[in-house]
Amino acid sequence: MNNTIETMLNHRSIRQYTDQPIEKEQLDTIIQAGLAASSSSMLQVVSIVRVTDKNKRKLLAEYAGNQVYVEKATEFLVFCIDYQRHAAINPEVQADFTELTLIGAVDSGIMAQNCLLAAESMGLGGVYIGGLRNKIEQVDELLELPQNTSVLFGMCLGYPAQDPEVKPRLPAHVIMHENQYQPLNIDDIKDYDQVVHDYYASRSNNQKQSNWSEQVTGQLSKESRPHVLPYLNKKGLTKR
Known part of the structure; x- marks a missing residue:
């Protein structure tokens, strides 16, 4: 196993950071690693907003x-889908297809993961912030995003001031299918539920009594940010 794979397998979400700054050269390298990510048809439809203004940070924390x-x-x-620069090149650009929104979301995820992996390889840690979509229009306004551009998620970065345990994932044989989709073996989920329950009960911080099935069914049995679709439509995205 090489260092890259070890870094990937040891990923944890880090939410507490020391006062040690991230040097400019480090941040530049992190962004360059993101730019090196795959891009569908070389469209390059991602923009990153680095937020250094303290008042904006405070508001974003509240919005999230x-x-x-x-x-x-x-x-x-903050990672954003961005078709505005394409529209600036040619006003005839049609950015309102759902397929293009999917491309923007996929490319943003790939770029962000490159950034986070690069950061973790330097001894940094981070966490994704999907909570920005709780108040997506307010975040958009705060960052002054133009038409054809939309908020997706944020990413915190810094030197870790905590050492959380690695969260157990579903086993590979549940995720990996060969040639065709395979029916779910519910016993695999029961086994995984026990693993997750034991993880939550034994971890050093924020212990709780829960398993994966309870967690995901609770999440998926309620509305999930229904305001996002009209927001995307308003920004000229996902109309057809």
Whole structure:
């Protein structure tokens, strides 16, 4: 196993950071690693907003559901779908197809993961902030995003001031199918539920009595940010 794979397998979400700054050269390298990511048809439809303004950070923390680490992290990056530069090249660009929104979301995820992996390889840690979509229009306004451009998620970065355990994932044989989709073996989920239950009960911080099935069914049995679709439509995205 090489160092890259070890870094990937040891990923944890880091929400507490030391006061040690991230050097400019480090941040530049992190962004260059992101830019090196795959891009569908070389469209390059991602923009990153680095937020250094303290007042904006505080507001973003509130918008994300009072996640204080958004304000406290050494660096905070917001990843956006961006077709505005393409429209600036040619006003005939049709950015309102759902397929193009999917491309923007996929490319942003790939770029962000490159950035986070690069950061973790330097001894940094981070966490994704999907909570920005709780108040997506307010975030958009705060960052002054133009038409054809939309908020996706944020990323905190910094030197870790905590050492959480690695969260167990579903086993590979549940995720990996060969040639065709395979029916779910519910016993595999029961086994995984026990693993997750034991993880939550034994971890050093924020212990709780829960398993994966309870967690995901609770999440998926309620509305999931229904305001996002009209927001995307308003920004000229996902109309057809």
